[in-house]
Amino acid sequence: MSDISYEVIVGLEIHVQLCTKTKMFCSCELSFGQEANARVCPVCLGMPGSLPVMNGQAVEYAMLAAMALNCTVAPFTKWDRKSYYYPDLPKNYQISQYDLPIGSHGYIEILLDDGQTKRIRILRAHLEEDAGKNLHTAGNFSQVDLNRAGTPLLEIVTEPDMNSPSQVRALAVELQRIMRYLGVSEGDMQKGHMRFEPNINLAITRPDGQFRTPIVEVKNLNSFRALERSVAYEVQRQLDDFLETGVTLQMGNKSTRGWNDQDEVTVLQREKEEAHDYRYFPDPDLVPVTTTPPWLDEIRSRLCELPLARQTRYVTQYGLSDYDAGVLTAERPTADFFERALAAGGEPKRVCNLLTQVGLKLAKDRGGDLSSLDLEPVAVADLAKMVDAGTVSATAANTILESMVATGKAPAALAQELNLIQTSDAGELEGIVDQVLAENVQAVQDVVTESKKSKKARGFLLGQVIQKTKGQANPKVVSEILERKLK
Amino acid sequence: MTLPDLTAIELREAIATRRISSAEAVAETFAQIDRLEPTVGAFLSLFRDEAAARAGDVDRRIAAGEPVGALAGVPVAVKDVLCTTFGATTCGSRMLERFHSPYDATAIRRLLNADAVIVGKTNMDEFAMGSSTENSALGRTVNPWAPDRVPGGSSGGSAAAVAARLCPVALGSDTGGSIRQPASFCGVVGLKPTYGRVSRYGLIAYGSSLDQIGPFGRTVADVALLLSVIAGHDPADSTSVDENVAPIADYLDGLDEPVEGLRIGVAPAFNAGAEPSVRAALEAALDVYRSAGAQIVEIDMPHLDYAIAAYYVIATAEASSNLSRYDGVHYGYRTPDPADYVEVYTKSREEAFGQEVKRRIMLGTYALSSGYYDAYYLKALKVRNLIRGDFVRAFEKCDAIVMPVAPTTAFKIGEKVDDPLKMYLGDIYTISANLAGIPGISVPCGLDENSLPIGLQVLTPAFSEAKLLRIARMYEAATDWHTKKPAMVQ
Ligand SMILES: [Zn+2]
Numbered sequence: 001m002s003d004i005s006y007e008v009i010v011g012l013e014i015h016v017q018l019c020t021k022t023k024m025f026c027s028c029e030l031s032f033g034q035e036a037n038a039r040v041c042p043v044c045l046g047m048p049g050s051l052p053v054m055n056g057q058a059v060e061y062a063m064l065a066a067m068a069l070n071c072t073v074a075p076f077t078k079w080d081r082k083s084y085y086y087p088d089l090p091k092n093y094q095i096s097q098y099d100l101p102i103g104s105h106g107y108i109e110i111l112l113d114d115g116q117t118k119r120i121r122i123l124r125a126h127l128e129e130d131a132g133k134n135l136h137t138a139g140n141f142s143q144v145d146l147n148r149a150g151t152p153l154l155e156i157v158t159e160p161d162m163n164s165p166s167q168v169r170a171l172a173v174e175l176q177r178i179m180r181y182l183g184v185s186e187g188d189m190q191k192g193h194m195r196f197e198p199n200i201n202l203a204i205t206r207p208d209g210q211f212r213t214p215i216v217e218v219k220n221l222n223s224f225r226a227l228e229r230s231v232a233y234e235v236q237r238q239l240d241d242f243l244e245t246g247v248t249l250q251m252g253n254k255s256t257r258g259w260n261d262q263d264e265v266t267v268l269q270r271e272k273e274e275a276h277d278y279r280y281f282p283d284p285d286l287v288p289v290t291t292t293p294p295w296l297d298e299i300r301s302r303l304c305e306l307p308l309a310r311q312t313r314y315v316t317q318y319g320l321s322d323y324d325a326g327v328l329t330a331e332r333p334t335a336d337f338f339e340r341a342l343a344a345g346g347e348p349k350r351v352c353n354l355l356t357q358v359g360l361k362l363a364k365d366r367g368g369d370l371s372s373l374d375l376e377p378v379a380v381a382d383l384a385k386m387v388d389a390g391t392v393s394a395t396a397a398n399t400i401l402e403s404m405v406a407t408g409k410a411p412a413a414l415a416q417e418l419n420l421i422q423t424s425d426a427g428e429l430e431g432i433v434d435q436v437l438a439e440n441v442q443a444v445q446d447v448v449t450e451s452k453k454s455k456k457a458r459g460f461l462l463g464q465v466i467q468k469t470k471g472q473a474n475p476k477v478v479s480e481i482l483e484r485k486l487k
Numbered sequence: 488m489t490l491p492d493l494t495a496i497e498l499r500e501a502i503a504t505r506r507i508s509s510a511e512a513v514a515e516t517f518a519q520i521d522r523l524e525p526t527v528g529a530f531l532s533l534f535r536d537e538a539a540a541r542a543g544d545v546d547r548r549i550a551a552g553e554p555v556g557a558l559a560g561v562p563v564a565v566k567d568v569l570c571t572t573f574g575a576t577t578c579g580s581r582m583l584e585r586f587h588s589p590y591d592a593t594a595i596r597r598l599l600n601a602d603a604v605i606v607g608k609t610n611m612d613e614f615a616m617g618s619s620t621e622n623s624a625l626g627r628t629v630n631p632w633a634p635d636r637v638p639g640g641s642s643g644g645s646a647a648a649v650a651a652r653l654c655p656v657a658l659g660s661d662t663g664g665s666i667r668q669p670a671s672f673c674g675v676v677g678l679k680p681t682y683g684r685v686s687r688y689g690l691i692a693y694g695s696s697l698d699q700i701g702p703f704g705r706t707v708a709d710v711a712l713l714l715s716v717i718a719g720h721d722p723a724d725s726t727s728v729d730e731n732v733a734p735i736a737d738y739l740d741g742l743d744e745p746v747e748g749l750r751i752g753v754a755p756a757f758n759a760g761a762e763p764s765v766r767a768a769l770e771a772a773l774d775v776y777r778s779a780g781a782q783i784v785e786i787d788m789p790h791l792d793y794a795i796a797a798y799y800v801i802a803t804a805e806a807s808s809n810l811s812r813y814d815g816v817h818y819g820y821r822t823p824d825p826a827d828y829v830e831v832y833t834k835s836r837e838e839a840f841g842q843e844v845k846r847r848i849m850l851g852t853y854a855l856s857s858g859y860y861d862a863y864y865l866k867a868l869k870v871r872n873l874i875r876g877d878f879v880r881a882f883e884k885c886d887a888i889v890m891p892v893a894p895t896t897a898f899k900i901g902e903k904v905d906d907p908l909k910m911y912l913g914d915i916y917t918i919s920a921n922l923a924g925i926p927g928i929s930v931p932c933g934l935d936e937n938s939l940p941i942g943l944q945v946l947t948p949a950f951s952e953a954k955l956l957r958i959a960r961m962y963e964a965a966t967d968w969h970t971k972k973p974a975m976v977q
Contacts, residue, residue, distance in 0.1 A: 048691045049576075051687060083811060
C-alpha cells in the first residue's frame, strides 16, 4: 500500500445564529430554552396574510461579519424565497438570499499546528431565517416547536481549502472566536448557535491514476471535537471504501451521513443527493437592500482587531508565549481586560501571569468572563506594579488577586491586611542575616569553602532568612546581603 | 329615498347629527340583507350581534358628545380575503373554511378605528383567482342586475352587496382587475389604489407584487372616503409606501373641483377589442370629458397586448409560493385518513383546492422551475417593465388614460367556466394597472342592450389617487349612470 497517497479535501458550510434582539422578519425576541411555541407571532408562524419586515440589526451584523471575513459586501442585495415542504418550515418556503449574498469572496486566516497561518477562502455569506424544530418525543405523532423559526442565520460557505481534520477544527475555532469578538453571535455549538457541516472527500494518487472519492456531507456535529473526529473518521472510511469498491466521485453520488457521538462513527442518512429544485425567486413581500457607502463606513468603524491578529501581536509586541497569547485572545473580554491593564501601566508578562494563573480561573468558577468579576483592570495593573517593585512576591500577588475579587478591595490595602508586604529594608534584614549565619556555622562553612554542598547551603541560608521573616523578606535583597557577607 | 339608498357620506352625516341612529341603520341594513341576500348571495358570513353592539356603542358615544371616527356607525362589508379576529376568514376556499385569524388585517383595524360597523364578509373567487366569483367553493353570488349573470370577480360579493344596497360601501382586493371588473359588471364605483398605498398586512396573498386592497361604493365620494380611512404607511408591510414620499390626503378634499387643462389619453387600437356597446359607451364618455373642456390625445401602448401573458406567469408564480403553506400540516384542511406523511400534504391539497387554484399553482410552479425560470418568469418581468415604460411615456402626454374595464358586460353564469383561457382574456383591460402598480377606477358609464351596466376605467400615475378621483368625479357629476339601480331594488 506504499504506492498510494492521498490528499484530504474539506469545505465547510456553517450556520451562525446571530444574537440580534429580535427575529429576522418579526418582532419576536430570540428564544433560548423557552416553553415550546412561546416566542411566536403571526409573521414567524407564517399565518395567512402576515408579512415579513426586515430586521436592520441582522443585516448590520451580517455586514460586520462579512467584513471581518474579508468578503466583498454586496452594494445591492435582496431576499429570495427557497421553496421546500417541511413541517418545521411554516410557510413551506424559507426567506434566504440566492444570487446576491450579502458577502462573497472573502477569506479567513487560521493558525496551523506548526504556528504558520493558512488562508481559507470563503465563497459566500448570506442571511436567511432559521426553521423550527421537529420533536419526535410523543408516540404516534410528531410535534413542531417554532420558537426558533425566524431566527437570523448567517450561512457561510468556504471553498474546499482544508486538508486535515485539525485544519477543520482550527477554522471552526477561529470562526467562533471572530463571531464572538464581533458580538454578532454567542457561538455556542451545544446550543446550536453554530452548526458546522463539513463536505469531505479524498484525492487519491495511485500508479494507475488519480481518483476522487464521493463527497460526503456530515451532519449532527455539536462540538469541535465531534467535528474534528468526524473528518478523521471519514478520511479513513472513504479510503477503505475506495480500496474495497473503487467507487469514485460522480454526478449525484454525494451522500449525507450523520455523526454518532456515542460510537464516534458516521452513519448513512441519505444515499443520493436528491435533485432538489428550490424554485428560488425574489420575495415580493420585501424590498431590496442597498448598502450605501456611508452605511458601509459606519459598519466598518465597528470592526475591531480580529483575534488572530491580536494573538500574533501579543507574541511579537509583548513577547508572550504562543500559548499565553492564545489564552488571552480566546475571548474578547479577556483580551480587552488585558489591554486595559497594560494601558494602566501593568507590565505585559506580569499582567498575563496574574490573569492566566488566577483571574481566568476565578471568572470561570463564577461562570462568567473577566468583565463579570468585581475587578478593575487598573487594580490588576497596580498589583503587577507592586510585584515589579518588589513590594509583594509573585506568589503573594496571586493570593492578593483572589482577595481582590472576593472583597473588591485595593491591592495595596490587601497586601497590608494579609501581611504580604515584603521586607526590602537592608538594615533590618542584615540583622536577621547575621543571626542566621551565626546559627548555621556548617552551612556557612560549606559556602565559604566552595564545597560540593555550596549551592545547596546557600539556598538553605536564604530559606532560613525568609522563614524568620515569615515570608516577608524580599528574596532578592536577602540574596544580595548573603552574597556580600559570604564573600 | 329609503335608508339603503343612502350613501356612506349621507349616512354618517345622518348618524352624526342623530337624525337616525347607527343601530337603526344597521337594523335596516340587515332587513335589506334578509330581503335580498337569499337571491344575491353576496355574503359568506354576517355579524348581526357584533354589528348591533358596535352600532350601539357608536350611538352612545355620539350621544355623549365623544369624538367618533370618519365612518362612525356606517355599515361596511369586507371581502373574505381580509383577516379578521371575528368570524372565519375563508378566502372562498374549502381549504380555509374553518380558519380563524388571531389578528386583524391593517385595513380592518383602520375601518374599526374609524368606527365603521362591519356587517359581514363577502363571497369571492377562491383565493381571489377568477373573474366571476364562480370559483368560490363556499357560495354562489349573482349579479343584482340579472340573477342569471355573474357579478364579476374576484370581489364579486362586495360589488353585488353594494349594487343590491345591502350596504353602502365595501372593501375588495384587486390583483388583476378584481375590484374594477366586478364594479363594472355591477354598476358601482370600484377603486384599485396604487400598489403600496394601502397596507397588505392581513390580506391573504394571491400575487403579492400585484395585490392591492381597495373600496367599492355607489359614488366616487364614498370611495374617496373609504380610501382616506384605509390608506397610509404601515410598518408591518415593507411594500407600503412611506408617506414622506407619497403623502396621503383626505381624498374628499377638493373632490368636486374639476381638473384644469385635463388631457385624456386614449389607445384606440387597444380598445378595439371591446364589444360594440362597450366601445360606444367609451366614446360617449370621451364626449362628456370633451364637453368638460378636456383634450383627448391618442397614445400608443405597444406592450399591453402582452399583459395577460406576463400577468398569468407572475401572478401564478407568486401564488404557487404563497399558497404552499396550505398543506394540512401548517394551515388549512387536513385529509382525514392519510396513508402516510406525504399524503397529508398531497391529499389535503388535492381535496381542498378547487380546479382553478390548482391550475394556477401548477402554472406558477412550472414557471419557477429550474430550466424554465428564465424563459417564463424572468421574461414576464421584462414584459412588466416594458408595460411600465408604456405608461410612463403615455403619462408624458396626458394626465389620465381612459379605457374600458372589460371587453364585455356581465356574462351568463356558467358561460365561461369550462374555458379558462376565455376567462383570462376578459382581464385584458385591467391587468396592466396591476403590472404597472398604478391606480385605476371603474365608474358606471352606461347600460348595454340588455340593461347591464358598463364601466369606464380611468388610470393615472402612481400615487395620484386624489387627481384620479377628481377626474372620475368630473364624469360622474356630468352623468347620472351612477344613480341607476338594478330592478330588484327599484
Ligand atoms: Zn414572530
